Amino acid sequence: MTEKDLLYDTILARSFSKNEQKRFGYGAFIASLLFVFTLCTVFKPYLSPLPIVELQLSVDAGLRMLRITEPQKPQALMSSNYATTSEDSEELMIPSNQNNITSNATTTDDQSQISSEEQKLGVCNDTSLPKNHHDSFNCTTNTTVSNEQVISGGDKREETVKPICQKLARTDLCDISGDVRIHGKSATVLAAITSAFSGNSTWQIKPYARKGDVAAMNRVREWTVKLEQNADFSRCVRNHSVPAMLFSLGGYSMNNFHDFTDILIPLYTTARRFNGEVQFLVTNKNLPWLNKFKEIVRSLSNYEVIYIDEEDETHCFSSVVVGLNRHPEYYKELTIDPSNSEYSMSDFRSFLRDAYSLRNADVTARRIRRRRPRILILSRSRSRAFVNAGEIARAARQIGFKVVVAEANTGVANFAQTVNSCDVMLGVHGAGLTNMVFLPENAVVIQILPIGGFEWLAKTDFEDPSKGMNLRYLEYKIEAEESTLLRQYGRDHEIVRDPSAVAKRGWEMFKSVYLVQQNVSVDINRFKPVLVKAFELLQRQSV
Numbered sequence: 001m002t003e004k005d006l007l008y009d010t011i012l013a014r015s016f017s018k019n020e021q022k023r024f025g026y027g028a029f030i031a032s033l034l035f036v037f038t039l040c041t042v043f044k045p046y047l048s049p050l051p052i053v054e055l056q057l058s059v060d061a062g063l064r065m066l067r068i069t070e071p072q073k074p075q076a077l078m079s080s081n082y083a084t085t086s087e088d089s090e091e092l093m094i095p096s097n098q099n100n101i102t103s104n105a106t107t108t109d110d111q112s113q114i115s116s117e118e119q120k121l122g123v124c125n126d127t128s129l130p131k132n133h134h135d136s137f138n139c140t141t142n143t144t145v146s147n148e149q150v151i152s153g154g155d156k157r158e159e160t161v162k163p164i165c166q167k168l169a170r171t172d173l174c175d176i177s178g179d180v181r182i183h184g185k186s187a188t189v190l191a192a193i194t195s196a197f198s199g200n201s202t203w204q205i206k207p208y209a210r211k212g213d214v215a216a217m218n219r220v221r222e223w224t225v226k227l228e229q230n231a232d233f234s235r236c237v238r239n240h241s242v243p244a245m246l247f248s249l250g251g252y253s254m255n256n257f258h259d260f261t262d263i264l265i266p267l268y269t270t271a272r273r274f275n276g277e278v279q280f281l282v283t284n285k286n287l288p289w290l291n292k293f294k295e296i297v298r299s300l301s302n303y304e305v306i307y308i309d310e311e312d313e314t315h316c317f318s319s320v321v322v323g324l325n326r327h328p329e330y331y332k333e334l335t336i337d338p339s340n341s342e343y344s345m346s347d348f349r350s351f352l353r354d355a356y357s358l359r360n361a362d363v364t365a366r367r368i369r370r371r372r373p374r375i376l377i378l379s380r381s382r383s384r385a386f387v388n389a390g391e392i393a394r395a396a397r398q399i400g401f402k403v404v405v406a407e408a409n410t411g412v413a414n415f416a417q418t419v420n421s422c423d424v425m426l427g428v429h430g431a432g433l434t435n436m437v438f439l440p441e442n443a444v445v446i447q448i449l450p451i452g453g454f455e456w457l458a459k460t461d462f463e464d465p466s467k468g469m470n471l472r473y474l475e476y477k478i479e480a481e482e483s484t485l486l487r488q489y490g491r492d493h494e495i496v497r498d499p500s501a502v503a504k505r506g507w508e509m510f511k512s513v514y515l516v517q518q519n520v521s522v523d524i525n526r527f528k529p530v531l532v533k534a535f536e537l538l539q540r541q542s543v
């Protein structure tokens with residue numbers, strides 16, 4: 001999609017008055033932005049670490065400030081929907097001062113004890129841009145919901161409650177403890193309460209952490225979470241002694257990028273605290289996925305996964321989490337919010353090293369530094385393939401690298417070993433770069449951007465995440481001459497001449513041309529300095 005252009009349009013629209021816009025001009029503004037990006041890209045490695053970080057922070061901050069101004073529909077491109085529905089501020093509540101919701105709630109006559117602490121939930125700042133790929137989203141804007149609510153008991157006394165379900169920007173999440181019963185065939189989670197309850201006690205939830213992305217969420221089964229007073233529960237057929245987590249393997253699963261950003265990282269941050277003593281309940285059964293990531297699933301849960309959709313028997317638990325938590329902000333991929341989680345990306349990467357028995361934790365370790373640095377050239381076999389991988393490999397060898405060329409299709413465990421044995425990973429923008437999670441700390445990622453306006457995607461999907469993983473990041477943006485699109489369409493064709501205008505026609509257009517039809521033939525003379533930079537970075541101690 002034309003995120004870049006949308007971004008520029010948005011910035012344009014917001015940072016200049018109409019007159020200024022005319023005077024200053026679209027082109028000039030883009031040129032100045034490009035200049036800033038170019039500065040970052042070209043000069044980054046030559047600068048000492050501190051100014052680099054500052055420069056990038058100021059760019060980030062600038063974009064962010066521009067983005068959070070009042071929402072506005074940038075283009076017909078996205079079917080955005082900024083309406084704040086009353087539903088968005090609803091929360092499902094249970095009495096808070098008990099873990100055991102079958103027992104009597106503690107009641108109080110004293111209204112002053114009712115906390116009115118409010119918490120912003122589900123506020124989506126960056127409504128101006130469609131996120132990544134397929135997203136056309138409607139996130140909750142300007143929603144301040146009370147984190148506590150008063151419910152009435154039968155005798156008019158009041159109780160303080162805490163929410164069991166939260167609507168966050170990218171995920172809905174229910175954390176229920178007490179007497180919880182799950183019936184798979186009807187997609188129902190029942191929580192027993194004994195006290196009277198006012199307000200809505202029913203909640204619809206899709207347990208996949210990419211809320212707002214219509215295409216993804218259409219592939220996720222919807223569950224109903226219900227509070228039932230004096231419920232006539234069917235007998236528990238299967239009693240479980242450990243807590244459960246219910247999540248979906250639908251959505252965009254089996255795309256490596258989405259597997260990590262939508263499922264594995266959220267699964268890790270939600271499940272790790274149970275130390276294996278948790279029962280996974282999978283909705284949208286997906287055996288290939290479970291096979292693909294069996295090492296990770298096994299490391300997080302000591303129990304066989306239950307495909308809950310098929311279950312006609314009632315399963316009972318004392319505690320259930322429905323949905324997976326993820327970074328609360330839009331546009332944050334492959335990352336963990338430290339203020340929102342007890343775990344960090346370092347923890348996650350260290351967990352991965354354990355799960356896959358990866359030996360290299362940090363490229364600056366002495367054992368690794370003594371040998372020749374290794375570069376992994378990520379090959380792709382269908383689109384965005386390197387036309388001249390051999391030439392790149394030769395150049396890298398000349399500089400002093402040991403070269404590994406591999407495609408990420410050998411199974412996760414196998415490929416994780418390959419990646420972890422390298423100090424540099426080089427690849428064209430695409431899901432394969434997600435394998436950076438297996439690189440040792442302080443390794444270098446080189447992302448190659450095809451033509452078509454990949455800047456925004458590149459930054460959001462891989463540049464920003466790489467920094468959160470303590471990796472060094474380099475970028476190389478190809479010229480039209482280095483794209484096979486030039487040969488295919490000729491220099492004067494709009495697709496080559498004005499990619500942003502073409503891409504602006506929508507995601508499908510962007511995808512069918514720039515993602516699918518394009519291969520990359522790197523100009524070695526132009527590219528070599530990037531390889532040299534990567535080599536030099538490895539001689540330095542650390543980020």
Ligand SMILES: *[C@@H]1O[C@H](CO)[C@@H](O)[C@H](O)[C@H]1NC(C)=O
Nearest residue numbers: 099100101102103104178318
């Ligand atoms: C829940 O409450 C019931 C009745 O008050 C009690 O018998 C039971 O032991 C409690 N269970 C837990 C886990 O606290």
Ligand SMILES: *[C@@H]1O[C@H](CO)[C@@H](O)[C@H](O)[C@H]1NC(C)=O
Nearest residue numbers: 102103104105107155194195
């Ligand atoms: C719950 O409260 C009612 C009335 O306040 C009381 O009669 C009953 O014994 C209580 N039940 C439990 C389990 O504490």
Ligand SMILES: *[C@@H]1O[C@H](CO)[C@@H](O)[C@H](O)[C@H]1NC(C)=O
Nearest residue numbers: 064068120123124125126329
């Ligand atoms: C979103 O808003 C929250 C609170 O209003 C703020 O802390 C956060 O930095 C904002 N995020 C972005 C990307 O602007």
Ligand SMILES: *[C@@H]1O[C@H](CO)[C@@H](O)[C@H](O)[C@H]1NC(C)=O
Nearest residue numbers: 079081083085136137138214
């Ligand atoms: C979100 O947008 C989709 C279409 O883009 C629409 O069908 C749906 O009703 C919207 N939901 C809310 C809560 O606004």
Ligand SMILES: *[C@@H]1O[C@H](CO)[C@@H](O)[C@H](O)[C@H]1NC(C)=O
Nearest residue numbers: 070071084123141142143144
């Ligand atoms: C939120 O909405 C209310 C009412 O619609 C408005 O008064 C308030 O200014 C809004 N706040 C923000 C931060 O947009």
Ligand SMILES: *[C@@H]1O[C@H](CO)[C@@H](O)[C@H](O)[C@H]1NC(C)=O
Nearest residue numbers: 087090199200201202203204
């Ligand atoms: C409660 O929520 C359900 C589902 O969202 C809805 O169908 C029902 O009308 C709501 N009931 C009340 C009283 O708001």
Ligand SMILES: *[C@@H]1O[C@H](CO)[C@@H](O)[C@H](O)[C@H]1NC(C)=O
Nearest residue numbers: 235236237238239240315316
């Ligand atoms: C499950 O536990 C409940 C309550 O302890 C008990 O009544 C029921 O018989 C148990 N069911 C099975 C199959 O063990």
Ligand SMILES: *[C@@H]1O[C@H](CO)[C@@H](O)[C@H](O)[C@H]1NC(C)=O
Nearest residue numbers: 381382383385484517518519
């Ligand atoms: C790109 O390269 C792949 C692998 O060599 C090839 O199968 C494909 O046809 C190429 N596509 C284009 C548009 O050149």
